[in-house]
Amino acid sequence: MVVEIVEPNTCIRGCCRSDSIPLHLPASSYSLSHPIARGAESVVYEAILDGKKVAVKKPILSTSEDIDKFHKELQMLCKLDHSGVAKLVAAHAKPVNYMFFFKYYESGNLADKLHVEEWNPSFDEVLTMSVQLAKALQYLHNLGIIHRDVKPANILLIYRLWQLDENLLPHLADFGLAEYKKDLNQVSVENWRSSGKPTGGFHKKKMVGTLIYMAPEILKREMHSEKSDAYSYGITINELLTGVVPYTNLRAEVQAHTVLEMNYSEQQLTAAIVSEGLRPALANLDSGAPTGLQHLIQRCWDANPQNRPSFDDIILGLGHVRKCRKTVEEKKKAVVEPSIPLGDENSSSLRNYQISINWFTKGENFSKSSCIAADSCVRIWHDPLTDPSEYHPVLSWGSFATCGRRETMEDTHFLMPHMRSEDIHVFGIFDGHRGAAAAEFSASALPGFLQILVSTKSPSDALLEAFVKTDVAFREELDNHRKPKGVIQKDWHPGCTAIAALIVRNKLFVANAGDCRAMLCRASCAHSLSKDHVASCLDERERIIRTGGQVTWVVDTWRVGPAALQVTRSIGDGDLKPYVTAEPEITETTLSVEDEYLVLASDGLWDVMSEAEVVNIMKDTVKEAGMCSKRLATEAAGRGSRDNITVIVVFLRPVSTAERIY
Numbered sequence: 001m002v003v004e005i006v007e008p009n010t011c012i013r014g015c016c017r018s019d020s021i022p023l024h025l026p027a028s029s030y031s032l033s034h035p036i037a038r039g040a041e042s043v044v045y046e047a048i049l050d051g052k053k054v055a056v057k058k059p060i061l062s063t064s065e066d067i068d069k070f071h072k073e074l075q076m077l078c079k080l081d082h083s084g085v086a087k088l089v090a091a092h093a094k095p096v097n098y099m100f101f102f103k104y105y106e107s108g109n110l111a112d113k114l115h116v117e118e119w120n121p122s123f124d125e126v127l128t129m130s131v132q133l134a135k136a137l138q139y140l141h142n143l144g145i146i147h148r149d150v151k152p153a154n155i156l157l158i159y160r161l162w163q164l165d166e167n168l169l170p171h172l173a174d175f176g177l178a179e180y181k182k183d184l185n186q187v188s189v190e191n192w193r194s195s196g197k198p199t200g201g202f203h204k205k206k207m208v209g210t211l212i213y214m215a216p217e218i219l220k221r222e223m224h225s226e227k228s229d230a231y232s233y234g235i236t237i238n239e240l241l242t243g244v245v246p247y248t249n250l251r252a253e254v255q256a257h258t259v260l261e262m263n264y265s266e267q268q269l270t271a272a273i274v275s276e277g278l279r280p281a282l283a284n285l286d287s288g289a290p291t292g293l294q295h296l297i298q299r300c301w302d303a304n305p306q307n308r309p310s311f312d313d314i315i316l317g318l319g320h321v322r323k324c325r326k327t328v329e330e331k332k333k334a335v336v337e338p339s340i341p342l343g344d345e346n347s348s349s350l351r352n353y354q355i356s357i358n359w360f361t362k363g364e365n366f367s368k369s370s371c372i373a374a375d376s377c378v379r380i381w382h383d384p385l386t387d388p389s390e391y392h393p394v395l396s397w398g399s400f401a402t403c404g405r406r407e408t409m410e411d412t413h414f415l416m417p418h419m420r421s422e423d424i425h426v427f428g429i430f431d432g433h434r435g436a437a438a439a440e441f442s443a444s445a446l447p448g449f450l451q452i453l454v455s456t457k458s459p460s461d462a463l464l465e466a467f468v469k470t471d472v473a474f475r476e477e478l479d480n481h482r483k484p485k486g487v488i489q490k491d492w493h494p495g496c497t498a499i500a501a502l503i504v505r506n507k508l509f510v511a512n513a514g515d516c517r518a519m520l521c522r523a524s525c526a527h528s529l530s531k532d533h534v535a536s537c538l539d540e541r542e543r544i545i546r547t548g549g550q551v552t553w554v555v556d557t558w559r560v561g562p563a564a565l566q567v568t569r570s571i572g573d574g575d576l577k578p579y580v581t582a583e584p585e586i587t588e589t590t591l592s593v594e595d596e597y598l599v600l601a602s603d604g605l606w607d608v609m610s611e612a613e614v615v616n617i618m619k620d621t622v623k624e625a626g627m628c629s630k631r632l633a634t635e636a637a638g639r640g641s642r643d644n645i646t647v648i649v650v651f652l653r654p655v656s657t658a659e660r661i662y
């Protein structure tokens, strides 16, 4: 920088000084253009200083403590000069403008690079970056400084020629929490809470997103040390290696954070990290990720700080990993596979893309084409020997669906009375997860498939096949849509649980895959017609393992595969097939005069209401199926259900006017 240093080059208090970094700037030497990031404690602007692009970090100063903190940070930044640390080029340390001027890092921060651009670094790039970062931390630790906020969002990137290659080089930034080790003894627990709280503009609201980089001793409100930086470094390098947001299976940040918030509360995650040793998933064995690096990562995130390596050790270790890699590569004379071309898709265009597909229409198209095919051979289950004395239920039906406290609705349902015949009726509910796509598709496709299948199969077989066909069709459709658009969204695997009730004259068939539930009220008593398929159920767990899946205890319950799904059967969820099967379990019930009504509902209802309670509520509700559905759903919402709620009620015998008014 050519901005002149005006002596005395100190801040207004005289506590910050530098020989090379100007600490007051004439107003004419700079201009701020526009904000590029807003944290809770500062706004970062793109700016021009003396004709060059810079980043200006302007802390939000509201108390005298904030001003003290500015001076402390400036004192520290003035002393730093390392190729792996974001470079302070100037500062303005006088009222009314307090500002840090940093070199501009064109490629933004590592979190965005990984999860918005979905950058896929090669193992060599990962290693290069790991070494650079380790050197920066080694440098800080040698100065007695602990950074305390190492995470991808605080790593700034720029392309630079390094070892004859264009490389994306990392620079550790954001010294807002950094402390001299010698001062840390004075940082009491209370102090930690106020000054040491985790940062992150976006994450601030989403506490869980920030906890993921914090060492167990910090979560326990114990002392920080250099080894706490080693922990955060380990989590960060693993994220770089896998491309996945810790504790999720997702690359795209927006989705990953919803999953994080859905799966864990702040307390649960803290408890799991601290007491159960929960850590992010390592790279897949077959990914070819250097095992030496994976071991190093695991040592870095050891629960006991003393077992974690120092950055001197880490650098040695990384050198070793490099060497091994070189010899292996040379031996193989490996032909480097072309890496998947990265589109310029960012997460917002991906979201738009997801929204732009109408999955209902997609599903419907399937059913339409199937119906035409089926019409030629109608044979519908008409038993020629139908017994005229056979019981004949008289049906009325209704439904109610609400997204409840959730922001989005991922439940869908369908009512298809009189399906191709007076006395065949089908009703179904789908509860989507990882998006609504699977549920929307299934609600239109599954009834269509059933319609064709009725002509050739028994009711049970037709249900079974309709579930499986819907699943296959959905996953194919998803693939078809991924390819031509060049959307690299390998990790987008929406799914849904499904329940369908098929009534053929006096026979009731319920097919279930997942944790929606069906109950029958017979002679005033509740009877389950389905079993929940969740990983906490031993049979299901054994089935998953037998078919090649993995079930692990995460936080508070059993979960399936890297996606940590709680349900064990579903439509979609391509990443968990075949073990998270779409094959339903089917029950068959012969209806009689004692049967009053059938209730189908998504888990949003059953989470807060037992079957017996449903019967009780139904007793004093006007006997109209739509009203009953609404009453049950509203009651569940009132009881604090946090999920979408869908209820279908089907009366199985005529309800008298008196009962309706009740």
Ligand SMILES: Nc1ncnc2c1ncn2[C@@H]1O[C@H](COP(=O)(O)OP(=O)(O)OP(=O)(O)O)[C@@H](O)[C@H]1O
Pocket (backbone or CB within 6 Å): 036, 037, 038, 039, 040, 041, 042, 043, 044, 054, 055, 057, 086, 102, 103, 104, 105, 106, 108, 109, 153, 154, 156, 173, 174, 175, 176, 199, 200, 201, 202
């Ligand atoms: N020198 C720079 N060049 C380019 N981008 C920058 C620069 N400094 C900061 N940024 C952008 O601004 C974001 C926030 O910067 P920084 O972490 O320093 O601010 P902060 O207010 O401390 O944020 P936090 O909310 O994380 O505490 C970075 O993640 C990065 O995207």
Ligand SMILES: [Mn+2]
Pocket (backbone or CB within 6 Å): 039, 153, 154, 174, 199, 200, 201
């Ligand atoms: Mn930051």
Ligand SMILES: [Mn+2]
Pocket (backbone or CB within 6 Å): 039, 041, 174, 176, 177, 199, 200
């Ligand atoms: Mn910060």
